[in-house]
Amino acid sequence: MTKQDERTSGTSVIGSHKGYIVGSRPDLRVPVRRVHLTDGNAVTLYDTSGPGTDPAVETDVTRGLPPLRREWIAERRRDGTDAVTQLAYARRGEITPEMEFVALRENRPPEFVRDEIAAGRAVLPANVNHPETEPMIIGKNFLVKVNANIGNSAVTSSIEEEVEKMTWATRWGADTVMDLSTGRDIHTTREWVLRNSPVPVGTVPLYQALEKTGGRAEELTWEIYRDTVVEQAEQGVDYMTVHAGVLLRYVPLTARRKTGIVSRGGSIMAAWCLAHHRESFLYTHFEELCEIFRSYDITFSLGDGLRPGSIADANDEAQFAELHTLAELTRVAKSHDVQTMVEGPGHVPMHKIKENVDLQQELCEEAPFYTLGPLTTDIAPAYDHITSGIGAAMIAWWGTAMLCYVTPKEHLGLPDRDDVKTGVITYKIAAHAADLAKGHPGAQVWDDALSDARFEFRWEDQFNLSLDPDSARAFHDATLPAEPAKTAHFCSMCGPKFCSMKISQDIRADYGDRLGLADEAAAGMAEKSREFAESGNRVYLPVAD
């Protein structure tokens, strides 16, 4: 991380300006990141960073973010209904302010948003007790989303660090965060995260429930679990991972695996099932859970407790047996008007990835798939953001709606600030690469704007349009720090004589007429080159010097 990063956390992104698109009512203001280019154009980008990056808004971490959705929720409450889920409204044909918000955010018709939610192909996680969330949607017909995991552990880290990690993750583009805290102060950490999070927050309630039994899995009960869910629901958790598909009869299927059960929640429930030799209470009480989720509009994230933890275990019997149960539970949840997504692996070699998403989409009636990577090889600890970024891009292209990031510390340690940023940026790359491959409307505008800037040697525009402007600028300056180099018509890789972009521009300028181009741009470029050379700036050496 550069010093610049440190300085700008929680303030506006250099080279970008916060903007808002106003909807059908004055309190419906959709944030965007606008990059104003030196050629007079502007590019509008999706913005997850919340009010913290708006210099006009004063934020105070001890007071939390403004409750953007409070009035919308109150209005609906006055209408009186106990199914307060976005799925219930969509099924009734209503377009909520939240749906309009995401429609503006994704540049899609509000009716389309409503219909995708009604069909269960998309979810809009929005607990009625988390009014601070800026509504966002997860579904394969929308932009691919990225989740960042934060959370302290019994071993290390503090509340302030976790809130800071959340702010940092959303600054770089995390669409949701999961608070996976397992240590002390689990309730308080979550409260701080929720009150300051502009994105939906997910949890795994089982972790806190296990804290309550002193870490003894076999002492878990439905009642302890239920009370934990209600506690978190009251705080405003938007979606919860529930490992209800780990059935007693599936546990033996994992015994001969290379890496057994690698999901924490999955292993806890497997231990419980075996200790009691009974079916999982998450499964037997699932309909009660649905009723709780329904009354807060909590979205299910049906956990894949039996996901493979190694290449050897990918797509095995245990994994797909559980997927069939998750499909059954998806139907049950939807019958209660509860929004539902389904989690996926894990460690999967490239040739076995597509089967995962195809099967999940078929069995689960196209409920949004939410995958962890997958990691495409086991051999690179310290680089698992990359082993998994490869799999993530591919599975998102093929239909995964949200990607759970993996940081460089995966398998090795707890991610710090740098790791969180690296994880988020890597996954934003995977998500955007998938948006391009899916032909998502408007996705390529961003690439085109950056490539135009690159070809025209507009270095500042190139930096400002980057996913990570700070690093792009710092890397450029590491080789050619001088200010004139930012306007030079070449870069440090090839030097002036060998610059293909420059030669290519010369071709266009000099041969524009011959090539049948009525090319004002080319003429302008030639003019600019001349000016630059005449200015006597010795950095510039034309090829035919």
Added chain:
Amino acid sequence: MTKQDERTSGTSVIGSHKGYIVGSRPDLRVPVRRVHLTDGNAVTLYDTSGPGTDPAVETDVTRGLPPLRREWIAERRRDGTDAVTQLAYARRGEITPEMEFVALRENRPPEFVRDEIAAGRAVLPANVNHPETEPMIIGKNFLVKVNANIGNSAVTSSIEEEVEKMTWATRWGADTVMDLSTGRDIHTTREWVLRNSPVPVGTVPLYQALEKTGGRAEELTWEIYRDTVVEQAEQGVDYMTVHAGVLLRYVPLTARRKTGIVSRGGSIMAAWCLAHHRESFLYTHFEELCEIFRSYDITFSLGDGLRPGSIADANDEAQFAELHTLAELTRVAKSHDVQTMVEGPGHVPMHKIKENVDLQQELCEEAPFYTLGPLTTDIAPAYDHITSGIGAAMIAWWGTAMLCYVTPKEHLGLPDRDDVKTGVITYKIAAHAADLAKGHPGAQVWDDALSDARFEFRWEDQFNLSLDPDSARAFHDATLPAEPAKTAHFCSMCGPKFCSMKISQDIRADYGDRLGLADEAAAGMAEKSREFAESGNRVYLPVAD
């Protein structure tokens, strides 16, 4: 880079031991990297690092590496033939020591190696004047290979730096290096690189030819170019990129592109063609070039001078027009017994990647494809090792034989030591992920060994088996530096109570009988856990404490 990295450059890799497999003659010794595990097993890995990582060999950069192949080349010279290419020998049915070497290296029959070379589906780049090379093979039916670009530029860097970068790149797994120097001392830099390189060295002779004309593309001639090729051939360059497919009539096809011509060689030749309004001398003199290549056994790398430089330009008319010409030239080169591979893009969105490799394989009679990435999006300068690592893994799965790495500095600056390492490791990940997806025999052994170590909490084995042991160890120690943590039965992510691997092992140990497992391993594990707990080491807290 850690301090440890600095210290160990050019010495053995921590946790690994250099070994050799001896072939049918005593001077045929194939290097391997052996990782001895704490469970008594050993894993044997492909080793590109050369004699420098063998403590038994004293290397001196000023004297160069031992000329491993000198006697083999001399023996063949005594036989008397002017076609000294591996392709010519293979076509005559001969298995050269080089072929036997790669057969042992890749664990394939020597006859298979010979037949793949004879068919033109694989190349074994080995200039008769580069006897220091440890033979390696590039072909889709062998392990996917990785090239690292080094080379100074007019703007920055020194000879010593480039030699050090080459040593550093091969240490981390680069299978070939390309010296793309364009600045001063271009001949001397190359001499040092060649004499110290245990892997094949590639160049783009056009860069040096252009130096000779003072950077004036239009003053290039066939004679200047030819003399440059001979100069480099005499030094021992193993393969050369030749942009002979950039034909005069293709240049106008690039004029309306978003990013024109982004290949340096391509843009130089396009400028030449337009300046003279004549066909490229590389194309018109191609058969003469073949004769030179034939007499040294230089392998063609037919350059894709019109590759796309942005998502917008992928798979366009200019690109595929040139590919048809490269296919024609492949046939010409092979008719002269010259080994040939074909270069590919570039910037390509995921859904357009497969078409590239399918078309190249079809048109070029399965000649090895050698691609730069491709980058799957343009929006992430400073992370283009990742944008391209995604595309590289996919295209290698689908048949690309060698991947040219991209470093984090791509588009921004000249890579330093850290960037070279990051680029190589990222591409080794892509290559290995592809080997797995292609079902390459033996590829998964590495993943399995690492996953076994992970599941059994053999931390040191996990580190030593990593692509980058130094970083894996450093990342682990950053969270849990204490020595006992290296034998602890959990890690820093979840802490002892939540460790899924531990719970999973407990399940296997406690329920082994019930699950029908006659599981000695499980029993052993339970025993080990007990010992550890009894030892009073407070780091260890069993779940059911």
